[in-house]
Amino acid sequence: MPKDFLKGASDSYDVVVIGSGLGGLTAANILARDGMKVLLLEQHYKLGGLATWFKRPGGHIFDISLHGFPHGMVKSCRRYWSKEIADSIVQLERVRFDNPMFALTTSFDRKDFTDLLTTKFGIQQTKVVQFFDAARGMNFFDDQQRTTKQLFEEFFPGREDVVRLLMEPITYANGSTLEDPAITYGIVFSNFMSKGVFVFQGGTDKLVKAMEKEMKRNGVDVRINCDVEKINVVGDKVRSVEVNGRTIETKAVVSNANLRSTIFDLVGEEKLDDSFVQNAKAVRLNNSSTQVYMAMQDGDTVPRETGDLLFCSTAERFQTDLLLSRDITSRTFSFYYPDTRPEGKGRTLIVSSTNANYSDWENLNKEQYEASKTDLVEGTLDALEKYVPNCRERIVHAEAATPITFEHYTKHVNGSSFGTKFEGLTVSRALPEQIDGLYHAGSCGIIMSGWLGTINYGVIVANDVINQISSAPTVAT
Numbered sequence: 012m013p014k015d016f017l018k019g020a021s022d023s024y025d026v027v028v029i030g031s032g033l034g035g036l037t038a039a040n041i042l043a044r045d046g047m048k049v050l051l052l053e054q055h056y057k058l059g060g061l062a063t064w065f066k067r068p069g070g071h072i073f074d075i076s077l078h079g080f081p082h083g084m085v086k087s088c089r090r091y092w093s094k095e096i097a098d099s100i101v102q103l104e105r106v107r108f109d110n111p112m113f114a115l116t117t118s119f120d121r122k123d124f125t126d127l128l129t130t131k132f133g134i135q136q137t138k139v140v141q142f143f144d145a146a147r148g149m150n151f152f153d154d155q156q157r158t159t160k161q162l163f164e165e166f167f168p169g170r171e172d173v174v175r176l177l178m179e180p181i182t183y184a185n186g187s188t189l190e191d192p193a194i195t196y197g198i199v200f201s202n203f204m205s206k207g208v209f210v211f212q213g214g215t216d217k218l219v220k221a222m223e224k225e226m227k228r229n230g231v232d233v234r235i236n237c238d239v240e241k242i243n244v245v246g247d248k249v250r251s252v253e254v255n256g257r258t259i260e261t262k263a264v265v266s267n268a269n270l271r272s273t274i275f276d277l278v279g280e281e282k283l284d285d286s287f288v289q290n291a292k293a294v295r296l297n298n299s300s301t302q303v304y305m306a307m308q309d310g311d312t313v314p315r316e317t318g319d320l321l322f323c324s325t326a327e328r329f330q331t332d333l334l335l336s337r338d339i340t341s342r343t344f345s346f347y348y349p350d351t352r353p354e355g356k357g358r359t360l361i362v363s364s365t366n367a368n369y370s371d372w373e374n375l376n377k378e379q380y381e382a383s384k385t386d387l388v389e390g391t392l393d394a395l396e397k398y399v400p401n402c403r404e405r406i407v408h409a410e411a412a413t414p415i416t417f418e419h420y421t422k423h424v425n426g427s428s429f430g431t432k433f434e435g436l437t438v439s440r441a442l443p444e445q446i447d448g449l450y451h452a453g454s455c456g457i458i459m460s461g462w463l464g465t466i467n468y469g470v471i472v473a474n475d476v477i478n479q480i481s482s483a484p485t486v487a488t
């Protein structure tokens with residue numbers, strides 16, 4: 012008989028959270044801390060969603076999305092998780108750029124960027140100050156017509172090198188492009204510039220295990236291998252979810268699944284207003300990614316000067332479409348030195364990440380797909396040689412992930428790495444106006460994606476749910 016992953020689960024909860032990405036985990040934790048009876052359902056056998064890791068023989072543990080987040084994570088983790096989690100957040104010291112326009116290493120904060128922009132790039136100090144202030148002053152309610160390209164044209168006309176320095180890391184951090192609203196750039200860039208780039212020491216496995224412990228301590232009923240098939244709506248209210256052959260009643264649902272699958276697969280457009288459905292259909296997905304995971308042999312490592320994060324490119328100019336192309340010219344290398352996991356086996360690992368189009372991978376047959384993955388690994392090793400000499404002899408394991416891999420493990424439509432483009436946020440926020448008790452909390456709108464964005468969005472949505480449930484009239488029985 013197949014294992015019953017819902018064994019012992021109740022027939023009803025205050026809130027069901029669908030998906031255990033960082034947004035879902037955080038929402039579940041806040042709700043349970045507030046005294047709600049919460050069920051967290053994850054379709055995969057592991058918690059974390061895109062915040063995940065995998066192991067390979069030889070003591071190698073690869074992190075998928077632990078490349079860097081802003082300092083704001085410290086506050087969010089302390090407030091909404093635990094001091095133990097917040098205390099493991101450490102700064103990356105060396106963020107390196109190497110491209111035909113410039114080569115430099117930076118601590119990636121406002122002070123260092125101001126020095127670089129004034130001394131190396133020759134920009135006037137007052138212009139730099141004005142730019143930083145303009146980026147930091149942006150908020151969601153501002154004019155959203157101005158694009159990032161227009162923002163750069165206003166401050167640094169004709170300076171493609173400056174645009175490259177300012178934009179390339181943010182494109183990697185949230186998939187935003189020069190054509191997206193400037194706010195999607197301004198918020199994320201300013202978040203990073205406050206103090207630099209940070210990671211979680213101990214690895215994603217340690218973080219997610221600490222989160223699981225904390226959630227369980229707060230009373231969340233956590234279930235893996237539970238693929239939610241349907242959110243049942245009666246009238247204009249959420250009633251229950253269908254999962255693993257059971258119907259579980261609930262007052263509210265927080266879906267951490269992809270916004271599009273939440274609306275069109277789990278709920279169904281027949282339950283929603285036409286105009287809402289049109290807006291939801293118009294929401295564009297964000298891009299996907301490819302990655303190559305490489306493990307150095309036991310005892311071998313690279314000098315720290317190689318960098319923690321290395322944005323390298325052979326493209327003469329910075330163009331967003333080049334960053335997505337199958338013909339890869341730009342890669343971000345993350346170097347995981349032995350102190351990434353102080354309690355681990357002392358391994359050095361390198362992960363190369365590249366933004367990618369799902370459409371370049373979706374129609375390949377098995378042979379073409381495998382051959383393309385091999386090409387990806389080979390091309391990456393060629394590019395790495397410049398920074399890690401003789402890397403082919405020194406690397407004992409290398410494998411690739413593609414948009415199909417991300418889709419497979421997270422069920423994200425088109426393997427989207429950062430949810431949706433900007434317009435997705437308005438649709439996500441409007442969901443409870445369509446169906447009482449239905450919420451979405453997960454990567455969307457660019458600004459609510461990434462580790463910090465999704466954790467903060469989980470908090471916002473959990474508070475909405477708490478307000479709804481506590482203000483609902485009690486029904487006399």
Ligand SMILES: Cc1cc2nc3c(=O)[nH]c(=O)nc-3n(C[C@H](O)[C@H](O)[C@H](O)COP(=O)(O)OP(=O)(O)OC[C@H]3O[C@@H](n4cnc5c(N)ncnc54)[C@H](O)[C@@H]3O)c2cc1C
Nearest residue numbers: 030032033034054060061076078079239268453454461462
């Ligand atoms: C290659 C890559 C590198 C990245 N690097 C960084 C980085 O360095 N810094 C950073 O800040 N961000 C990074 N990100 C982005 C970041 O990982 C994500 O924005 C964030 O983790 C998404 O969290 P989420 O809450 O939206 O949920 P997700 O992680 O998308 O998880 C959604 C969860 O819902 C589950 N689910 C879906 N459907 C169902 C269903 N029907 N029933 C049950 N469960 C379901 C999925 O299995 C999954 O666990 C990266 C992303 C990628 C792909």
